[in-house]
Amino acid sequence: MGSTTTRTFERAGRLTGTVSMPGDKSISHRYAMLAAIAEGTSQIHSFAESVDCQSTLNCLEMLGVRIERQGNEVVIEGAGLDGLQAPAEPLDAGNSGSTIRMMSGILSGQPFRTVIGGDASLSRRPMKRIIEPLARMGARIQSSEGGLPPLTIEGGDLVPIHYEPPVASAQVKTAVLFAGLYAGGVTEVVEPHLTRDHSEIALRQFGVKVERQDSTISVEGRSRLRAQELTVPGDISSAAFFLVAGLLVPGSELAFENIGLNPTRAAILDFLKSVGGDISILNCETRNGELAGSVRVKAGPLGGGEIPAELIPGLIDELPVLAVLGTQTENGLVFRGAQELRVKESDRIAAVADNLRRMGAKVEEFPDGLSIPGRQQLKGAEIASYGDHRIAMAFAIAGLVADGTTSIADSDCVQISFPAFYEVLAAATQ
Numbered sequence: 001m002g003s004t005t006t007r008t009f010e011r012a013g014r015l016t017g018t019v020s021m022p023g024d025k026s027i028s029h030r031y032a033m034l035a036a037i038a039e040g041t042s043q044i045h046s047f048a049e050s051v052d053c054q055s056t057l058n059c060l061e062m063l064g065v066r067i068e069r070q071g072n073e074v075v076i077e078g079a080g081l082d083g084l085q086a087p088a089e090p091l092d093a094g095n096s097g098s099t100i101r102m103m104s105g106i107l108s109g110q111p112f113r114t115v116i117g118g119d120a121s122l123s124r125r126p127m128k129r130i131i132e133p134l135a136r137m138g139a140r141i142q143s144s145e146g147g148l149p150p151l152t153i154e155g156g157d158l159v160p161i162h163y164e165p166p167v168a169s170a171q172v173k174t175a176v177l178f179a180g181l182y183a184g185g186v187t188e189v190v191e192p193h194l195t196r197d198h199s200e201i202a203l204r205q206f207g208v209k210v211e212r213q214d215s216t217i218s219v220e221g222r223s224r225l226r227a228q229e230l231t232v233p234g235d236i237s238s239a240a241f242f243l244v245a246g247l248l249v250p251g252s253e254l255a256f257e258n259i260g261l262n263p264t265r266a267a268i269l270d271f272l273k274s275v276g277g278d279i280s281i282l283n284c285e286t287r288n289g290e291l292a293g294s295v296r297v298k299a300g301p302l303g304g305g306e307i308p309a310e311l312i313p314g315l316i317d318e319l320p321v322l323a324v325l326g327t328q329t330e331n332g333l334v335f336r337g338a339q340e341l342r343v344k345e346s347d348r349i350a351a352v353a354d355n356l357r358r359m360g361a362k363v364e365e366f367p368d369g370l371s372i373p374g375r376q377q378l379k380g381a382e383i384a385s386y387g388d389h390r391i392a393m394a395f396a397i398a399g400l401v402a403d404g405t406t407s408i409a410d411s412d413c414v415q416i417s418f419p420a421f422y423e424v425l426a427a428a429t430q
């Protein structure tokens, strides 16, 4: 990004209307990657606007896949399981952990060498978690010191494995399942905690046999993928910022349509309701295997409390904005067991604690979480986004309930997941 655009926020009157969310980022990555190795031409509607998902499309094009994109409509001519071509140059995953990790699964099955890396933030993110299982399957992978990107992957025929990842990560699970497509036999992943299951659903949509038994997911190798026409639901992780704004800014009432409500992603709704949030869900339906529906939110008092550890993987990306919400609750908010937050686009535990303190709030930092007392009046401050889209958006929302002016440096980093964030926020704000 490298941009230094600073934006300012003042206390908001109220937020109203129907807010339109971008297509889900997680699902868009998966549809694009699977369409690229399917047979035939896939059409993807409401593809995510995010720069991260464009990084995935760019990498696929470098592998010889023909892609046409017009706004959020994407057409991908599948190359088939064995039709990708050696790229002329290193692949650039930009800021996207999903791109490098999930794509590495596919690259591990290719009979050529690929280099894949990304920006400064991505170059600090741990890759041993995928290198280890993919190497066990037969890929030869070199990394920078400490298991960091860029990765050089020499793939080929793989062997199926039974893998129990030490961290609960949908990206790791996906890397192994996608590599499993290139292994003769059945590859199994045992999840330590349930994580988002978009890959399992998407693989099935493309015609691959995927099964789940308790916490073990299995995929059958060498299955042929068939092209699909798919529609991506709205991104609940983007909606999270507006859900919190709608609850916190007095008098607000917001509506969201066609939001992804996959139970492995929607823990934020359960949590917000459990602390007294006035949230209703309507018109649920399943499309392409993914649950979606409309959501309404109304401002009102919130109790607060502890986020149960088992909910953490299901709302990991929503924790920065939930921390902001915590300051406005009656009893505050505590969460533990979220050490993974330290290795996201930024160290999100440190970034949230720093920015809450800049706004005059008290917060206690643990290695794996935060404790945020409630009933705190935030004060406008200069916020550091740390170049992290979710930190910038969380603190833009904090600015709506703070006294005085809140300014966010490097605010354009929201492009990573939600390029229209500021426009949608301005349109909803009175």
Ligand code: S3P
Pocket: 025, 026, 027, 098, 168, 169, 170, 171, 172, 174, 196, 316, 317, 340
């Ligand atoms: C994602 C999984 C999560 C999440 C990330 C997207 C995915 O990461 O934080 O934003 O699309 O699979 P981990 O798999 O590292 O937990």
